[in-house]
Amino acid sequence: MLVGITYDLREEYRSRGFSGEDIAEFDSPATIDAIASTLESLGFDVERIGHIENLVRLLASGGRWDIVFNIAEGLRGIGREAQVPALLDAYGIPYTFSDPCILSLSLHKAMTKHVIRDLGIPTPDFFLLERLEDLKRVAIPCPLFAKPCSEGTGKGISPSSFISSRQELAALCEDLLERYRQSVLIEEYLPGREFTVGIIGSGATARVAGVVEVKLLSDAEKFAYSYANKENCEELVLYDRIDDDTAREAAEIALRAWRGLGCLDAGRVDLRCDVAGRPAFIEVNPLAGLHPEHSDLPIICAKHGIPYRELIGEIMRSALSRCGMLERVPGAMRRS
Numbered sequence: 001m002l003v004g005i006t007y008d009l010r011e012e013y014r015s016r017g018f019s020g021e022d023i024a025e026f027d028s029p030a031t032i033d034a035i036a037s038t039l040e041s042l043g044f045d046v047e048r049i050g051h052i053e054n055l056v057r058l059l060a061s062g063g064r065w066d067i068v069f070n071i072a073e074g075l076r077g078i079g080r081e082a083q084v085p086a087l088l089d090a091y092g093i094p095y096t097f098s099d100p101c102i103l104s105l106s107l108h109k110a111m112t113k114h115v116i117r118d119l120g121i122p123t124p125d126f127f128l129l130e131r132l133e134d135l136k137r138v139a140i141p142c143p144l145f146a147k148p149c150s151e152g153t154g155k156g157i158s159p160s161s162f163i164s165s166r167q168e169l170a171a172l173c174e175d176l177l178e179r180y181r182q183s184v185l186i187e188e189y190l191p192g193r194e195f196t197v198g199i200i201g202s203g204a205t206a207r208v209a210g211v212v213e214v215k216l217l218s219d220a221e222k223f224a225y226s227y228a229n230k231e232n233c234e235e236l237v238l239y240d241r242i243d244d245d246t247a248r249e250a251a252e253i254a255l256r257a258w259r260g261l262g263c264l265d266a267g268r269v270d271l272r273c274d275v276a277g278r279p280a281f282i283e284v285n286p287l288a289g290l291h292p293e294h295s296d297l298p299i300i301c302a303k304h305g306i307p308y309r310e311l312i313g314e315i316m317r318s319a320l321s322r323c324g325m326l327e328r329v330p331g332a333m334r335r336s
Contacts, residue, residue, distance in 0.1 A: 001328050003044045003316075004065035006072040006084050006095075007032055008051050013075070024153040024227060025073040031291040035069060038312040043330025052084055059091055066328070067319060068095040071290060078150055079104045081287055094323040096315055098264045098286040106261065106284050107150050109185050113281070119260040121253060122280040124188040124272075129173055138169070143189040145224070146172050148180040152285065154227035156180055162189060162223035190280060192273025194225060195247060197254035198300035200314050202264040202322055208251045209266075209297075209311075210304030212239040225270075233294065241303040250279040257281050265318040266311070268297050 008026040036046045047065065049055050051072060068088055074080025082100035089100065098106075106112050110128040117123055127138050128149060138144075144163040148156035156176055163169045169186070176184045198209035216222070220229045220236035229236045254269035267286040271279045289295030292308045301311045313333055320326045 001044055001066045001330060002047060003039055004047045004049045004063075004068040005032065005035060005039075006049045006051070006055055006068055006070045008073050008075070012051070021155055021227065024155055024231070027071065027289070028291065031071075031289070031295075034292050034308065035071070035290060035312065038309050039069065039316070041309065041332065042313055042316065043332030044316075052087065055084060055087060059087070064091075065093060067316075067323070067325065068093055069316075070095045070097055071287065073152075073287065078108055081107055094319065094325065096265050096319040097267070098262075102262055102264070102286055106263075106286050107152070109147075109149050109283055110183070112261070112284065115261065116257055116281050119256070121257050121260065122278065123282070124190050124274070124280055126185060126187045129177075129184040129186055132170070132174060132177065135166075135170055135173065138186055140186065140188050142166070142169075143191075144169060144186055145189040146176065146184050146186045148176055149183040149185045151180065151182075153289075154225060154230045157224050157226040158228070159222050159224075159226070161226070190272040190274045190282075192275065192277055193246065193279075194273075195242070195250040195271045195279060196296055196300065197251050197269045197271065198266075198297050198304075199254060199258045199263070199269060200266045200306075200311070201318050203259060203262075205318070205321075206255060206258055206263075208255055209306055210300045211242055211247045211251050211254075212296075212300050212303060213242045213247070214238075215240055239296075239299050239303065246273065246277060246279060253279055253281060257284060261286075264322065266297065266315045268300070 010023045010026040013023045039046050070084050072084040074083050081103040086100040088095045113123050113126055125140050142164050145161055147161055173184050194214040197211050200209045201207050214225050215238040217236050250271045257269050263286040267288045269284050270282045272282050273279050288297040292298050298308055
């Protein structure tokens with residue numbers, strides 16, 4: 001079975017003049033090497049496709065794959081993560097992870113929270129600010145937390161994201177609107193514990209792979225799992241395996257959110273506790289990073305006894321199952 005891999009490499013974009021923050025969501029060669037070698041060890045044939053421009057050229061010249069392992073983040077627009085899946089849908093080529101609808105919805109954090117709230121899942125009160133004139137309509141009391149509405153990897157999040165006054169809110173929103181050219185999500189600040197929950201599978205077969213509590217160390221930026229903290233997580237963040245009542249409640253909420261949104265194959269849900277210690281949904285990542293040592297999902301799985309090879313195998317098993325291709329699983333994967 002031939003598996004194509006779609007992805008965006010940081011260095012390819014850095015050489016075109018993009019900044020470190022511009023390419024924060026993209027992957028390193030080590031991640032692609034790990035995925036490719038693991039798929040090969042499971043018995044798959046692998047072709048490295050790369051970014052969407054390469055995919056377009058290959059499709060136009062007749063290139064085809066039995067399934068595509070898609071981790072391409074995309075570069076522009078609210079639908080950037082959905083571009084590769086939409087193109088593959090047009091050609092009838094199956095792929096791993098969520099579909100264009102879910103990838104577009106989840107990237108717009110405010111729209112996701114509307115759906116989550118409609119599902120009856122707890123999430124902090126929020127307001128979507130599209131222009132500075134909207135500040136007068138923000139009725140949520142301080143402290144607040146503000147970030148770009150459609151970024152990942154902690155982009156646009158720093159200690160100044162924690163807001164204790166209306167003056168701070170105005171200054172930060174002006175800065176974020178100018179820098180990111182997109183709406184600003186303003187939320188009630190939740191002061192409690194922070195969890196990230198790994199999910200494997202789709203629909204009724206989805207399960208919690210594990211829960212870790214994200215603990216910021218003394219040298220980390222305060223108040224949030226920020227861009228800087230994520231980029232330097234080995235020195236600044238402790239991922240603590242937790243199995244207490246609060247963690248189990250967080251896991252239940254995360255699984256409800258995953259199934260309610262219709263996410264597929266594997267990913268993460270982030271939660272934070274309110275002043276009473278109750279977990280609430282913050283955001284979902286249905287296209288989670290897959291570096292074996294640096295990315296949250298493999299870290300969660302490793303801490304709960306799921307090796308990287310098993311994680312990649314479960315992702316493929318989930319995708320092949322829902323595409324009606326499970327009988328084509330290679331022999332090496334059947335034995336894993």
